Amino acid sequence: MRGQEHAQRLAWLRAQLAARELDAHLVSGPENRRYLSGFTAADELLTETSGYLLITREQALLLTDFRYREWAQAEAAGFQVVIYQKSLGETLAEVLAEEGIRRLGFEPAYLSVRQYERLTQAAAEAGLRVEWLPQDNLVEQARECKDPAEVAAIREALRLTERVLGEVAGLLAPGLTERQVAWEIEKRLREAGAEGLAFAPIVAAGTNSARPHHRPGDTPLAAGEPIIIDLGCRVAGYCSDLTRTFILGGPTPRFREIYGLVRRAQRRAEAGLKAGLKSDAADALGREVIRQAGYGEFFGHSLGHGVGLAVHEAPSLSPHAERATVLRAGSVVTVEPGIYLPDWGGVRLENLVLLNETHAEVLTAMGYYDWEA
DSSP states (O other), X not given: OHHHHHHHHHHHHHHHHHHTTOSEEEEOOHHHHHHHHOOOOOOOSTTOOSOEEEEESSOEEEEEOGGGHHHHHHHOTTSEEEEOSSOHHHHHHHHHHHHTOOEEEEOTTTSOHHHHHHHHHHHHHTTOXXXXXXXXTHHHHHHTSOOHHHHHHHHHHHHHHHHHXXXXXXXXXXXXXXXXXXXXXXXXXXXXXOSEESSOOEEEEGGGGGSTTXXXXXXXXXXXXXXXXXXXXXXXXXXXXXXXXXXXXXXXXXXXXXXXXXHHHHHHHHHHOOTTOBHHHHHHHHHHHHHHTTOGGGOOSOSEEEOSSSSSEEEEEOSOGGGOOBOOTTOEEEEOOEEEETTTEEEEOBEEEEEOSSOEEEOOOOOOOOOOO
């Protein structure tokens, strides 16, 4: 089945090549590479790559080195695996010459300036006259709409994540450090069967919870202070993303107020989200609830983002009208309003939802404190 899906994706991409008058497209983003070919190797360092795809009107090539030969041949069915001996640039130039490529698309978000200079120089030294044409978000626009198998993988990753957060929530106690809680999360996710983490867990206690992307340290948990926990894992390459905010020893009046407000903003957004809505209007669904309560300046990030092979991908539920896009059915997005008060801490609540034509299906089943402000 996956081979058939990859063939359909290649057919879609080739139609895009024709529409854009491109002879080929060079794919360097690891998620895009996996989406099109099934090759699961990751790029662990910015200065190294597991391989590039070169998709022409007729050919599908995977250029890689000896370390990945067996791996690529086993996973990238339908692709010709080309092993480069000297350098990627020289091998790519040879292939471009053999295929008669003159107009070449590439991914500007994933090709470093240094690598771009190396590849273009190698082509020029080979006497080729190739026009390198940046194609921003070409493959990403296809990835935005998930097929049933992709949604199933996200659901499974989310189920593991919810299970682990439920277990870890039962362990929270004054004196435990953020770092200790983060390690419990990582260990339990892997033991539960996740193939890896979607991102390093965020555990932010006390005033640290006013930092949306805090890195866990040695700050101990304390009674009466907010604790934000944000975590996710990968199953079959697909990510989950989940945030809940906790408090030990019973809620303070301020925690009840902020928590209840964030939850109302989340409910309002989930009730109004659907395909066809513009992304800035989607953001406003939750943001207006917080703004009208007087906390607008303390909600400084977008309402949400797409989730798939990358934990942050299109679409973005951003408040900026100049970057607005129309939301599409099949997108899986987060809904994660938050309020962050520097002198106190923060509250963020995050669910995953699947966008349909008429509504948003909330995929997250984990519950909340049953409070209202």
